[in-house]
Amino acid sequence: MKIFIDTANLDEIKQAADMGVLDGVTTNPSLVSKEGHKDFRSMLEKIASIVDGDISAEVVSTNCDEIVKEGRELAKIHKNIVVKVPLIAEGLKAVKIFASEGIKTNVTLCFSPSQAILAAKAGAYIISPFVGRLDDISQNGMELIAQIVQIYNNYDYKTQVLVASVRHPIHFVQGALMGAQIATMPFKVIEQLVKHPLTDIGLAKFLEDWKKLNG
Numbered sequence: 001m002k003i004f005i006d007t008a009n010l011d012e013i014k015q016a017a018d019m020g021v022l023d024g025v026t027t028n029p030s031l032v033s034k035e036g037h038k039d040f041r042s043m044l045e046k047i048a049s050i051v052d053g054d055i056s057a058e059v060v061s062t063n064c065d066e067i068v069k070e071g072r073e074l075a076k077i078h079k080n081i082v083v084k085v086p087l088i089a090e091g092l093k094a095v096k097i098f099a100s101e102g103i104k105t106n107v108t109l110c111f112s113p114s115q116a117i118l119a120a121k122a123g124a125y126i127i128s129p130f131v132g133r134l135d136d137i138s139q140n141g142m143e144l145i146a147q148i149v150q151i152y153n154n155y156d157y158k159t160q161v162l163v164a165s166v167r168h169p170i171h172f173v174q175g176a177l178m179g180a181q182i183a184t185m186p187f188k189v190i191e192q193l194v195k196h197p198l199t200d201i202g203l204a205k206f207l208e209d210w211k212k213l214n215g
Contacts, residue, residue, distance in 0.1 A: 045078065072101075117151060132167040
C-alpha cells in the first residue's frame, strides 16, 4: 500500500521522506493557504525535489475549459504532477480530456460509489473518497472504501483507490485490508503508525539493562 502525506508543509514532507516510507504527496488549496505559500509553482517544484512519486496539485476552477487550461499548466511543472479535479460534471468532462492527453488525474471529494464509478469511466488515475468527513456526519467512511474496491475489481477498472481524510491509524489499516492502493494522511498520523506502547516499554528495558551491564 502506498503512503502519501497530505500537507503543503515542506519540513513534514522531508521528515516523512527521510523515514523511507513516503510514496507521494497530496495538497489542496486549504493546505497551501495554511502554510502561507505565495508561489504555488515553486512549492510544487520543491516537493518534487524531495519526493519521487505522485504529487497531487488541485485546480481551483469549476468550468471544464478552465479546469483543462489550469491542469495542463500544472502538468508541465513536473512529470510527477497529478492534476486534482473535483468530482463534479464539469470535472468529469475535464478528466476525460486529460486522460486522452496522458495527463494523470486525482478525482477528489468523492462521497459515494456512484461518483467513483463515473470517475473511473471518465479515466481517472486516482479516486479520493473522504472517509473522515463521512465519519463526521455519522456515516461509515470505510464502508465506502470497501464498496469502491469491490466495484472496481468487478469491472477491472484501473483507477487507484486513495483513502483520503484519514484521521487515525485504524483508517489506514482497514484501507490496506480492503485492498485500497493508497492512503493519504497528515504527518501526525504517519507518526502514530510508528508508535506502539510495547515498543517504547521494550526499548526502555533494553537500554536500562544495557546500562547495568556496562556499569
